[in-house]
Amino acid sequence: MNRYLHTALITFYSVVTLAALAVLIYVGRSYYSLPIEERFFHPMYEMLKPSGYLGHGFGTTGTLLILIGLFSYMARKHLRIFWSWGLLKHWLEFHIFLCTLGTLLVVFHTTFKFGGIVSVGFWSLMIVWLSGLIGRFIYIQIPRSLEGQMLSLQDINEKIENLEADLKEVYDLDFLEIRSLSLFKLRRYLKMRNLKNSDYQLVRHHLKEEKQLLKRMKRLEQMKRIFTTWHYAHLPFALIMLLIMVIHVSVVLYLGYKWIF
Secondary structure, three states: OHHHHHHHHHHHHHHHHHHHHHHHHHHHHHHHOOOHHHHHHOOOHHHHOOOOHHHHHHHHHHHHHHHHHHHHHHHHHHOHHHOOOOOHHHHHHHHHHHHHHHHHHHHHHOOOOOOHHHHHHHHHHHHHHHHHHHHHHHHHHOOEOOOOOEOOHHHHHHHHHHHHHHHHHHHOOOHHHHOOOOHHHHHHHHHHOOOOHHHHHHHHHHHHHHHHHHHHHHOHHHHHHHHHHHHHHHHHHHHHHHHHHHHHHHHHHHOOOOOOO
């Protein structure tokens, strides 16, 4: 059930992000495709320019989404009071979704025009976003508990032993005997043992999970080292991005640019 929920969440987040991208391109395609010096004469210039109603809205909304995605995940991960608020992997996907959608809106807020200190913040944002996607790939390579905590080699061995014990207790099957069977031979073998098709699916799931655990166990320490190194690259650019974001917003407010507030 948890696996299906996770897949459903990723699908939902992907659809929303792609739909937002499609709408942004559709609404402003004629404006964004013009050279910068010609955009002033476009009928939607006052709406889509960075200080315009839509352009400013993209920047404000995108910034809020990034901040919510960042600090909500940090709170769930590090503050004990939030540890019971859902699974950490679901919060990670929520964090990636909000930061991706927020980054997308910020990109359209800039109207693809960068300069000065803002360009440093923008490229820091791009590096943070790209490194975040890489970090997610590394993250899922490391075996974890349901709560999202990294598993040790001992934890993985215990999980494998539990899988073997389940097969022995429930189906009276020898793990070593069926591990090397092909799917066709496995189905035929279980049929000879008078097991149902639903049982075949569960046994197959157990074998697949054990295979994944063995594979990840071989590169566990390597992935942990890579993940630690990744943090050293991801966090500094995130801090630079946040600092320049604060400076940019402060200057905008100081100059009197307001949105709907």
